[in-house]
Amino acid sequence: MARLQDRIAIVTGAAQGLGRAISLKLASEGARLALLDMQAAGVEETAAMVRAKGGQAMAWAGDVTDEATVTDLFGKIHAHYGQVDVLVNNVGGSRNMKIWEMTAEVWDFTIRLNLRSTFLCTRAVLPGMMARKAGNIICLSSGAKEGTPWSAEDKGASAYSTCKAGIHGFIRDLTWELSPYGIRCNAVAPGPIATEKNAPMFADQETRLVHPPSRMVPMVRLGQAHEIADAVCFLASDESSYITGVTLDVAGGR
Numbered sequence: 001m002a003r004l005q006d007r008i009a010i011v012t013g014a015a016q017g018l019g020r021a022i023s024l025k026l027a028s029e030g031a032r033l034a035l036l037d038m039q040a041a042g043v044e045e046t047a048a049m050v051r052a053k054g055g056q057a058m059a060w061a062g063d064v065t066d067e068a069t070v071t072d073l074f075g076k077i078h079a080h081y082g083q084v085d086v087l088v089n090n091v092g093g094s095r096n097m098k099i100w101e102m103t104a105e106v107w108d109f110t111i112r113l114n115l116r117s118t119f120l121c122t123r124a125v126l127p128g129m130m131a132r133k134a135g136n137i138i139c140l141s142s143g144a145k146e147g148t149p150w151s152a153e154d155k156g157a158s159a160y161s162t163c164k165a166g167i168h169g170f171i172r173d174l175t176w177e178l179s180p181y182g183i184r185c186n187a188v189a190p191g192p193i194a195t196e197k198n199a200p201m202f203a204d205q206e207t208r209l210v211h212p213p214s215r216m217v218p219m220v221r222l223g224q225a226h227e228i229a230d231a232v233c234f235l236a237s238d239e240s241s242y243i244t245g246v247t248l249d250v251a252g253g254r
């Protein structure tokens with residue numbers, strides 16, 4: 001039996017990178033997917049990749065930092081699948097800037113992208129999960145929760161680090177609020193992962209920086225997207241049934 005057979009799983013930010021890898025992994029373990037992203041073509045492509053491997057996936061396009069959009073999309077997902085068993089809050093990112101140059105607009109953009117999206121999507125799945133007394137929420141934090149020598153040295157990542165530490169606090173509190181309803185909440189904190197977007201940036205930093213990504217990782221290598229997807233799948237499955245409120249570092253050591 002596959003580890004997530006017939007569970008309904010939402011993955012946000014599924015058009016590329018870690019979201020795509022997580023989608024393919026969860027589907028390979030039998031989950032039926034609702035995939036969300038702002039990039040309509042990219043998220044359709046991920047759904048097509050899942051279906052080409054014999055899995056089930058529907059794609060929806062929209063901005064998950066927008067309250068009305070989240071209400072609308074999650075209503076459609078519930079109407080289509082009837083319930084949601086797993087939510088992966090994967091949307092996140094950064095516009096890096098040194099703190100003395102950072103505009104309030106860039107600060108707000110980063111907080112909104114990482115934290116508002118996570119809050120809105122989490123709140124939207126809770127009525128169904130609480131009624132059924134079952135559910136599983138996994139959020140993407142980052143090694144940045146304790147600072148990012150590799151990106152902060154280069155361009156400044158304080159807003160992003162603030163958000164990813166915030167994800168840890170978020171799941172810690174949710175654990176107390178939601179355990180009575182049978183809902184588990186965990187986070188995965190990736191180190192530097194060679195996604196299609198980040199790999200060129202990391203390669204460039206290796207040649208320029210005093211603290212390049214690989215030298216800040218005890219295993220002295222970048223991570224691969226499938227290594228994050230494997231950790232998310234573990235937390236989404238019953239193999240982690242006694243784990244909640246944990247941020248799991250998947251970062252090549254610490």
Ligand SMILES: NC(=O)c1ccc[n+]([C@@H]2O[C@H](COP(=O)([O-])OP(=O)(O)OC[C@H]3O[C@@H](n4cnc5c(N)ncnc54)[C@H](O)[C@@H]3O)[C@@H](O)[C@H]2O)c1
Binds near residue numbers: 014018140189
């Ligand atoms: N790649 C890494 O090295 C790394 C390391 C640590 C943490 N993370 C975290 O993992 C997650 C995924 O990272 P990634 O590298 O795959 O990112 P990415 O930028 O490659 O992909 C993010 C996806 O989210 C979508 N998206 C962005 N804003 C959106 C919005 N408002 N509404 C809907 N969709 C939106 C994008 O279109 C894109 O498909 C993020 O939370 C990131 O902070 C990544």
